[in-house]
Amino acid sequence: MKLYSYFRSSASYRVRIALNLKGIAYDIVPIHVLRGGEDGGPRHRDASYRALNPQARVPALELDDGTILTQSQAILEWIEETHPTPALLPREPVLRAKVRAIAAIPCADIQALQNTTTLDRLKTQFGADPDALKVWVQAFVGDGLRAIEALLPAPAPFAFGETPTFADVCLVPQLVAARRFGLDLTPFPKILAAEAAMKGLDAVQRAAPEAQPDAE
Amino acid sequence: MKLYSYFRSSASYRVRIALNLKGIAYDIVPIHVLRGGEDGGPRHRDASYRALNPQARVPALELDDGTILTQSQAILEWIEETHPTPALLPREPVLRAKVRAIAAIPCADIQALQNTTTLDRLKTQFGADPDALKVWVQAFVGDGLRAIEALLPAPAPFAFGETPTFADVCLVPQLVAARRFGLDLTPFPKILAAEAAMKGLDAVQRAAPEAQPDAE
Numbered sequence: 001m002k003l004y005s006y007f008r009s010s011a012s013y014r015v016r017i018a019l020n021l022k023g024i025a026y027d028i029v030p031i032h033v034l035r036g037g038e039d040g041g042p043r044h045r046d047a048s049y050r051a052l053n054p055q056a057r058v059p060a061l062e063l064d065d066g067t068i069l070t071q072s073q074a075i076l077e078w079i080e081e082t083h084p085t086p087a088l089l090p091r092e093p094v095l096r097a098k099v100r101a102i103a104a105i106p107c108a109d110i111q112a113l114q115n116t117t118t119l120d121r122l123k124t125q126f127g128a129d130p131d132a133l134k135v136w137v138q139a140f141v142g143d144g145l146r147a148i149e150a151l152l153p154a155p156a157p158f159a160f161g162e163t164p165t166f167a168d169v170c171l172v173p174q175l176v177a178a179r180r181f182g183l184d185l186t187p188f189p190k191i192l193a194a195e196a197a198m199k200g201l202d203a204v205q206r207a208a209p210e211a212q213p214d215a216e
Numbered sequence: 217m218k219l220y221s222y223f224r225s226s227a228s229y230r231v232r233i234a235l236n237l238k239g240i241a242y243d244i245v246p247i248h249v250l251r252g253g254e255d256g257g258p259r260h261r262d263a264s265y266r267a268l269n270p271q272a273r274v275p276a277l278e279l280d281d282g283t284i285l286t287q288s289q290a291i292l293e294w295i296e297e298t299h300p301t302p303a304l305l306p307r308e309p310v311l312r313a314k315v316r317a318i319a320a321i322p323c324a325d326i327q328a329l330q331n332t333t334t335l336d337r338l339k340t341q342f343g344a345d346p347d348a349l350k351v352w353v354q355a356f357v358g359d360g361l362r363a364i365e366a367l368l369p370a371p372a373p374f375a376f377g378e379t380p381t382f383a384d385v386c387l388v389p390q391l392v393a394a395r396r397f398g399l400d401l402t403p404f405p406k407i408l409a410a411e412a413a414m415k416g417l418d419a420v421q422r423a424a425p426e427a428q429p430d431a432e
Contacts, residue, residue: 054366067310073289073324074316081309093297094283100290105271108289112328125352126342136341150270
């Protein structure tokens with residue numbers, strides 16, 4: 001299995017965590033989203049990468065038969081369905097929905113507002129400077145984390161009990177971006193507790209941006 | 217079951233389609249996202265609604281025992297797990313991942329960039345006028361639909377074969393927003409074919425924004 005990944009991409013980071021927690025072997029193929037392309041542009045916009053993933057985004061997971069899976073949430077569900085142990089979703093449907101709802105907040109309500117394409121458009125279309133981008137990202141990440149903190153049960157020590165779930169898998173990468181943009185995380189003790197539990201795991205440590213072959 | 221819904225919310229529309237396709241009975245509780253609140257503000261920001269959904273968003277699904285489910289993707293998965301017939305996901309894991317990847321593009325890559333909160337911030341933080349908002353939305357919706365069109369198989373007549381899946385469920389509401397912002401849809405024949413197949417179904421017609429009790 002090959003994971004097309006960018007060390008700083010939170011969506012790639014989610015998939016790295018899940019693969020590592022499941023003990024699935026994979027090779028990282030670094031795809032730079034700012035440079036490294038065949039035409040001098042960013043690598044992810046190369047025709048050769050678009051042939052793999054027409055959306056020109058990371059991550060993409062290439063299975064051993066050449067099948068390409070895209071979109072981190074779809075990849076996480078595939079991993080869970082094909083490698084059920086250790087489980088990253090509870091068994092009971094309402095609990096599964098609650099875990100998936102937490103995981104969806106970074107994926108659906110925050111990430112699109114903080115990613116490179118969006119920040120680039122804010123710069124080109126509205127002349128946003130770094131301070132304006134920080135205000136923008138802090139607003140949306142703050143809203144999302146406040147909702148998550150309100151929705152989470154008490155940490156035990158992971159977000160939903162004694163083992164990691166998709167909720168923890170999606171929270172850890174979100175906090176990297178939150179810190180990069182200077183958000184004060186002290187109002188989020190439940191989120192920080194889940195993160196601390198995750199960071200104690202070797203599988204999570206090996207998935208970290210700074211542990212990647214393309215880390216800068 | 218009660219669905220807290222806003223007629224024009226694409227996330228609410230997804231859930232209405234899925235509930236109707238499954239033949240699940242539910243009552244609509246309209247939650248206006250622009251007005252109707254107890255303090256003169258928007259209804260979804262009321263304390264009484266936040267007590268149900270701390271994220272103050274629609275949709276939320278209230279089960280008969282009072283349990284509240286949030287986040288449209290998590291609700292769709294819960295519906296599929298608890299009401300498996302008719303199936304809205306194929307059985308084979310790779311196909312399920314491909315369906316979920318299409319569904320994730322509107323949910324994760326487009327919706328956050330076109331919703332009311334985001335457009336309001338573009339206005340207040342960057343002084344965006346209606347023309348600028350149109351350029352912004354068209355750019356992101358266009359990118360997403362181009363990716364979907366490239367990833368979809370030939371229509372048959374739904375996005376993934378003879379019956380609707382989560383892909384169709386998420387595409388139909390996305391096209392409402394695409395048209396509202398004046399995007400040319402002629403480059404997307406596969407997407408339009410799936411939409412046409414969906415619009416032939418009574419379940420989908422009953423879920424439409426204009427068929428809702430709160431339609432304006």
